[in-house]
Amino acid sequence: MPRIDRVPAARAGLLARLCYRFSRRRYGAVLDPVAVTAHHPKLLLAAGLGELAVQRAARVLPASVRELAVYRTATRIGCSWCVDFGTMLQRDEGLDVERLREIEDHRTSPKFTELDRLVIEYADAMTDLPVRVTDEQVAELDRRLGHRGLVELTHMIAVENQRTRFNHALGLTAQGFTSGEACRAPTP
Template sequence: MARISLQHRRTAFVRAMEWYSRRKYGEVLSPGKVALHNKGVLRTMLLMEGTAARWNRLDPTLRALAGMVASTEIGCSWCMDFGFWEHHHRGVDPVKLRAVPQWRDSDVYTDLERAVMGYAAAATATPPTVTDEQVERLRRDLSEEELVELTAQISLENYRSRTNAALGLTSQGFKETCELRPA
């Protein structure tokens, strides 16, 4: 259960934010409801997310796997749920997304994907446990531009996951909508 109220006075601003969220995602996102308590935080969050959405150097599957590993390591069920939904709708293989919690034992990943996931786990550890060998392994397949974007993506997911987990936000059922089969 959320550790902060998800309810707000029905101001025009709140109604506009809810309308936007429903239009874009089908429902009002819990992290948005939390951020509505502090407009400065909300504004920064929206600016950061809007800017990060334009990062485009890293392969979408690598981006998805890195972010979902960070969410798994932190234990953010909200981020895992929404991440599955978001990346599924962007064309990332759902088999790979589903296997993230057991990525170390799964055979669905390429060597590069596995290296990215190991890097994400090491970067998420507190303190980070990234090694020179991990970075050198990634540099064989990724440009410096891609490696910087990968690291920033992992850091952004750490911000999201740590915030959501600390505030007690849990799954909103997004993943289940991906599992529905057309009639």
């Protein structure tokens, strides 16, 4: 249960109602982070525009790499809302969500490539406190992904850190987008 109430549609301003309509059309439900952020319309606008801009700009990496990094960040922090939503996004993109069950065993699981392992380790290093990213990690990912790919990967992990910490702090939990799939995926 959220630590602060969602803004109901009947009390929502014009911007929030537009966001609710967009959310329902795109995802089949009003996203809880949107309904909570509606308490602050200017931040709702900023967050919404930021999310749309990131979504349109992040096209260098293959979706499987980008979404794996985002998902791993959510599991590392332990945001069940983000795990649930992220699993749905991966499923809807036709990605292998079954492998997510083995993410804790990524070093040995045949479901993960060497690049996947590097991406997961990088997401872990960026998410851990203190941050423990090494020059070697950056150099290897830059070699494999190029500057644009590395910047995109780093940005996506940083953005997911922001999302998950916001959701976790405000008590937003799984919204049921994956009908239990996310519950089977590991979280710390």
